[in-house]
Amino acid sequence: MNPLPLVAVAGSPNAGKSALFNALTGARQKVGNYPGVTVERHSGRLLLGDGRPVELVDLPGAYSLDPASLDEAVTRDVLLGKQKGERQPDALVIVLDASNLDNHLRFALQLVELGLPTIVALNMVDLARRDGLELDPKALERELGLPVVETVAVRRRGIADLHAAIDDMLSAPRCGVHDHVKSDLLHLQRRAREIASAAVVNETPVRRWTHRLDSLLLHPVVGPIILALVMFVMFQAVFAWSQTPVAWIADAVAWASGIASDLIPAGLVRSMVVDGAIAGVGAVITFLPQILILFFFILLLEGTGYMVRAAFLMDRLMHGVGLSGRAFIPLLSSFACAVPGIMATRTIDNEKDRLTTILIAPLMTCSARLPVYTLLISAFIPNTRLMWGVGLQGVVMFGLYICGIAGALLAAFVLRRGVLKGGSSGFMMELPKYQWPPLKDVAIGILTRAQIFLKRAGTIILGTTIVLWALASIPQAAPGQKQSEVSIAGHIASGIETVVKPIGFNHDIALALLPAMAAREVAVSAIATVYALDSSDEDAVEKSLAERLRHAWPLPTALAFLAWFVFAPQCVSTIAVTRRETNGWK
Amino acid sequence: MNAPFDPQTSSLDQLKVGTRARVLSIDWAALDEAEACRLKHFGFDEGVTVEPLHLGPFGRDPIAIRVGRMTVAIRRRQASAIRVAPTSH
Numbered sequence: 001m002n003p004l005p006l007v008a009v010a011g012s013p014n015a016g017k018s019a020l021f022n023a024l025t026g027a028r029q030k031v032g033n034y035p036g037v038t039v040e041r042h043s044g045r046l047l048l049g050d051g052r053p054v055e056l057v058d059l060p061g062a063y064s065l066d067p068a069s070l071d072e073a074v075t076r077d078v079l080l081g082k083q084k085g086e087r088q089p090d091a092l093v094i095v096l097d098a099s100n101l102d103n104h105l106r107f108a109l110q111l112v113e114l115g116l117p118t119i120v121a122l123n124m125v126d127l128a129r130r131d132g133l134e135l136d137p138k139a140l141e142r143e144l145g146l147p148v149v150e151t152v153a154v155r156r157r158g159i160a161d162l163h164a165a166i167d168d169m170l171s172a173p174r175c176g177v178h179d180h181v182k183s184d185l186l187h188l189q190r191r192a193r194e195i196a197s198a199a200v201v202n203e204t205p206v207r208r209w210t211h212r213l214d215s216l217l218l219h220p221v222v223g224p225i226i227l228a229l230v231m232f233v234m235f236q237a238v239f240a241w242s243q244t245p246v247a248w249i250a251d252a253v254a255w256a257s258g259i260a261s262d263l264i265p266a267g268l269v270r271s272m273v274v275d276g277a278i279a280g281v282g283a284v285i286t287f288l289p290q291i292l293i294l295f296f297f298i299l300l301l302e303g304t305g306y307m308v309r310a311a312f313l314m315d316r317l318m319h320g321v322g323l324s325g326r327a328f329i330p331l332l333s334s335f336a337c338a339v340p341g342i343m344a345t346r347t348i349d350n351e352k353d354r355l356t357t358i359l360i361a362p363l364m365t366c367s368a369r370l371p372v373y374t375l376l377i378s379a380f381i382p383n384t385r386l387m388w389g390v391g392l393q394g395v396v397m398f399g400l401y402i403c404g405i406a407g408a409l410l411a412a413f414v415l416r417r418g419v420l421k422g423g424s425s426g427f428m429m430e431l432p433k434y435q436w437p438p439l440k441d442v443a444i445g446i447l448t449r450a451q452i453f454l455k456r457a458g459t460i461i462l463g464t465t466i467v468l469w470a471l472a473s474i475p476q477a478a479p480g481q482k483q484s485e486v487s488i489a490g491h492i493a494s495g496i497e498t499v500v501k502p503i504g505f506n507h508d509i510a511l512a513l514l515p516a517m518a519a520r521e522v523a524v525s526a527i528a529t530v531y532a533l534d535s536s537d538e539d540a541v542e543k544s545l546a547e548r549l550r551h552a553w554p555l556p557t558a559l560a561f562l563a564w565f566v567f568a569p570q571c572v573s574t575i576a577v578t579r580r581e582t583n584g585w586k
Numbered sequence: 587m588n589a590p591f592d593p594q595t596s597s598l599d600q601l602k603v604g605t606r607a608r609v610l611s612i613d614w615a616a617l618d619e620a621e622a623c624r625l626k627h628f629g630f631d632e633g634v635t636v637e638p639l640h641l642g643p644f645g646r647d648p649i650a651i652r653v654g655r656m657t658v659a660i661r662r663r664q665a666s667a668i669r670v671a672p673t674s675h
Contacts, residue, residue: 063628064627068620068624100655102654103628103656214650214657223643312648319647325648428658428661429658431659
């Protein structure tokens with residue numbers, strides 16, 4: 001069977017390529033990775049007038065065929081037919097930012113030299129007009145010798161014309177493909193400027209409002225304050241908006257376990273379904289609301305162009321530990337959860353910067369560790385007031401966060417001077433024009449990221465929960481025995497105990513460490529389970545967990561446990577995502 | 587490269603915000619390969635007009651520069667490799 005004709009959408013970063021791709025393919029997209037690299041491959045289908053399907057692939061944004069980043073290398077290799085796992089495109093759609101022709105045409109000229117059937121989408125003509133730039137697409141057509149279609153992808157304007165042009169292009173007979181004729185970059189740049197000036201009919205200098213907005217948002221004093229406010233709102237939303245859906249999910253999980261308990265007779269099978277499978281699925285979807293809200297903000301910040309400004313504001317500080325400003329948002333997101341944080345590092349083009357960011361992201365105190373902190377602090381730290389409005393418990397909590405941050409910065413510093421030395425050129429970025437991204441595109445982005453999360457982290461969390469359930473429940477304790485000691489997990493915990501005893505951990509902690517690998521906050525319920533399972537009298541179960549711990553653990557043990565949670569190895573989902581995002585190299 | 591001490595010229599990182607200037611020369615040897623490549627991609631070239639627009643809040647680094655119709659951010663160290671002459675308007 002012949003593969004579908006492949007049409008590649010190519011263009012420089014910020015040309016509105018993804019919006020155009022979304023407008024052409026709608027929500028029917030597939031997101032994968034190019035084999036062997038961490039570059040995403042977005043593809044979708046397009047139906048021609050006669051009903052023939054065509055595969056459309058959205059190439060990573062590139063400034064030229066001479067790559068300066070991994071993304072650009074993939075784009076070049078696909079276009080030249082040298083990318084593993086990808087066939088050479090049969091035709092090209094080049095996306096140009098109408099208000100940035102003299103730059104974007106340089107890449108377009110390189111692409112034209114390839115000799116593939118090509119259409120040019122002159123995108124964002126509305127923003128160009130807003131900037132006082134009047135263009136003549138006919139002149140551009142003449143100069144380039146290619147069909148040019150005016151589009152405003154974010155408003156879905158000109159998409160039907162573009163669709164028709166793709167139809168015409170693929171119906172026309174094909175001519176041969178040239179090899180990459182390597183014209184000199186500066187020569188191409190000069191030719192690009194000539195063409196651009198030929199296409200410009202009228203240029204009235206207007207004060208662009210992107211510049212005006214930047215004067216405020218990049219202001220040395222006001223800028224950082226606004227950034228802090230934006231981040232505050234983001235975090236407030238992540239925690240406040242997620243409460244209701246998380247409660248629904250908890251209800252749904254409880255309801256499902258209730259049904260399962262009624263249907264299945266008591267025993268190992270029921271226990272596996274209820275405590276293993278349903279609890280596992282529950283653990284996965286409890287994460288979803290926070291993660292989706294976080295992705296919503298990340299996509300909005302990226303789509304509007306503010307993400308790059310945040311990086312600009314924070315670059316100098318991040319540079320101090322050998323990172324780039326680009327690492328700021330991913331690291332900040334990791335305070336909610338390291339998984340979306342690590343996934344957001346894709347915008348960092350310098351590989352070493354990116355790897356360092358990925359490796360230190362889990363040191364940021366994620367929200368899953370909060371229940372553990374809260375439990376232990378309320379159990380062991382006296383609620384004394386240090387001064388007006390400041391309590392000791394709050395200070396300890398704050399201190400734990402600071403420990404994580406300090407640890408992360410130190411780790412970055414050491415990594416950048418050791419294994420990941422050199423190449424901190426990570427901060428050279430275009431500041432795109434501000435624009436409001438279509439909510440549909442944001443929705444598509446959230447959807448694809450949710451899929452990635454469920455596929456990568458979800459399956460692992462679910463699997464681990466079931467395995468841990470098995471370890472904790474087999475073999476079953478005989479009456480009079482402690483389940484937490486008889487089970488395989490109990491034996492493993494005893495093994496771990498001998499290792500971790502010197503740092504002050506007891507058997508209960510060793511046991512809690514196992515499920516905490518699946519998800520941090522599970523440590524609390526694991527400890528609760530240990531005490532609940534082992535106790536025979538009803539009152540004791542009802543006694544608050546904090547109360548019980550206070551009697552069971554000495555203070556140093558509790559502090560050791562807290563310290564472990566600040567710096568401990570990451571949860572399995574983080575490790576899974578780290579592996580995926582780094583392709584396993586460490 | 588050009589004479590280093592001409593009062594009419596300066597390096598791009600010394601240029602005041604809002605001052606337009608023409609690029610005289612770029613010391614490609616002072617930049618690593620990826621940096622040089624990126625600068626070319628941004629359209630930095632002899633003869634183009636540049637204008638610093640904004641400075642980072644800490645240590646006035648990085649610098650947002652208008653080049654052509656694009657605004658790009660580069661670090662002070664990279665800007666210091668670019669020699670410019672302020673234009674009168």
